[in-house]
Amino acid sequence: MKFDQSKQWFERACKVIPGGINSNVRAISEPFPLFYARAKDAHLWDIDGNEYIDYVLGQGPMLLGHTPAVVLEAIRKQLDLGLVYAGQTEAEVRAAELMVKHIPCAEMVRFNNSGSEAVHAALRLARSATNRKKIIRFEGHYHGWFDNIAWNPMRPGVELGPRETPVLRPSSKGQPIEDAxxxxxxxxxxxxxxxxxxxxxxxxxxxxxxxxxxxxxxxIPAEKSFLENLQQLCTRHGAVLIFDEVITGFRLGPGGAQAYYGVTPDLATYAKALGAGLCVSALAGKASLMSLFGELSTVHSGTYNSNPVAMAGTLAALELLLAEDGAELAKANRAGKHLWDGLAELSHELGVPITFRGVPAEFSTTFLPEDAQPLTDMRSALQADAALLKRFWSSLHHEGVQMTAFGIWFLSTTHTEKDIEKTLIAARRVLSRIMEPDPIPR
Ligand SMILES: Cc1ncc(COP(=O)(O)O)c(C=O)c1O
Known part of the structure; x- marks a missing residue:
């Protein structure tokens, strides 16, 4: 593969855009942050013409593939009618109604533009409703980049402190300790x-x-009993249980993780698959809490919230994803099962220890030592062989397959049998040489 065009643009970008990228996570790119020309279904093309089978899917949103016809058609129609009105459209009501119909905790919905904002709204509401301040969060979970929640990320080689009372660690410089x-x-x-x-x-x-x-x-999926415990504790102590379903929302089925586990939180946040690639997120939850926003003394605002273009696309995406009890999603799960089974067979045949977790539409591959403890939390996840994962991820890239650098494979409803077969051929080549001590020749 050649990356000459991307290299030129990356160098040009670095002069005017810090790091040449607009989201720090894109710094983790192989062989450096690339520039893309187009995408269709489950395929991506960079500006040098290299083609990839895509399991990153924009870090999750493109559950319906890169060019879902119904979403594009809805957006195109809206483009001629206006971009932002500072007012309401029918689409946002219809989209909210669909969410209320399918998501167990959703009695009311408010829309935002990003997952980080939806989380921000959830924390604001929980504090407003209870008149209390403290939020319990879990080590290693990611809830966006805002100062008051982006703490204790998954990061190897740092001081963690006692397991029960971890040392507070900001995810970034510039986050004052007071924010935690x-x-x-x-x-x-x-x-x-x-x-x-x-x-x-x-x-x-x-x-x-x-x-x-x-x-x-x-x-690292929650144990069902753990979520049930959280729910009981929150109910007993009058606290608000929030599920961050920015990734699990619509990927685990129309009702997301809460339906999958049968545990209904008070509030839940959505983004990614909700908008099929558009800038949209949502906070859904019980009317007793959500209605506080309607009383106006608990503030939630945003110029671009529920903008007509995003809502037109979101409504089209939801109508497709939620029809016939999530029949469309079955396509992503079928493709994911084929891939998961194929990779598991390769791992067995080639003697490369891979642990699989998740559901077929969203699963992770982890390289664990034989004597590893069960994976239950962030600290146990640190046992994984990060160097081997990096080699797997980067080698696959050069074979024309993109998975996330964190070991997660996102499937779309447009991945075909042929895509999976090609991926497995590439994975066989990579896995058969991955345990060799020398760097993989490129
Ligand atoms: C679980 C979760 N919550 C929140 C966010 C933040 O979403 P956004 O990047 O849209 O702000 C992410 C982003 O990856 C996420 O995975």
Missing amino acids: ANLIVCPWNDAEVVEQCFATRGDEIAGVICDPFANACGI
Whole structure:
């Protein structure tokens, strides 16, 4: 593969755009941040003409593939009618109605533009409703980049402190320690520690936020009993349970993680698949909480919230995703199962130890030592062989297959049998040489 055009543009970009990128996560790119020309269904083309089978899918949003006809048609129609009105459109009501119909906790919905904003709205609401300050979050979970929640990320080689009471670690320089004053960080999947927090500080705790699949640690799904415990503790102590479904929303089915687990939170955040690639997010939840925004004293605002173009596309995406109880999603799950099974067979045949977690439409591959402890939280995820994952990810890239650098494979409804077969051929080539001590020749 040649990357000459991307290289030229990257050098040009670096002069006017810090790091040449507009989201720091894109710095983790192979062989450097590339420039793209187009995308269709499950395929991406960079500006040098290299083609990739895409399992990154824009870091998750493109569940319907890159060019879903119904979404594009809806956006095109709206483009001629105006971009932002500072007013309402029918599409936002219809989209909210669909969410209310399919998501267990959703009695009302508010729209934003990004997952980080939806999380921000959820925390604001939890604090407003309870008149308390503290939020329990879990080590290694990612809830966006805002100062008051972006703490204790998954990062190898740093001081973690005691498991029950981790040292507070900002995800970035420039985050004052005061911004974590109202956070309590707990280990994932450990109900006893959370129970202890409620026992000692229950009357200070406004809410608990978690990503039910803990996507930032590879994937570490919640144990069902753990989520049930969180729900009971929140109910008993009058705190708000928030599921961050920015990734799990619509990927685990029309009702997301809450339907998958059968545990209904008070509030839930959505983005990514919700807008099929458009800038849109949502906070959904119980009317008793959500209606506080309607009383106006609890502020939620944004110039671009529910902008007509995003809402037209979102409505079209939801209509497709939620029809016939999520029949469309079955395509992504079928393709994902084919890929998961194929990779598992290769791992067995070639003697490369890979652990799989998640659901077929969204699963992670982790390289674990034979004597590894079970993966239940961020600290156990640190046992994974990061160097081997990096080699797998970068080698696949040069074979024309993109998976996320964190070991997650996102499937779309447009991945074909042929795409999966090609991916497995590439994976066989990579895995058969991955354990060799020398760097893989390119
Ligand atoms: C679980 C989760 N929550 C929140 C966010 C933040 O969303 P955004 O990048 O749209 O601000 C992300 C982004 O990856 C996420 O994975």
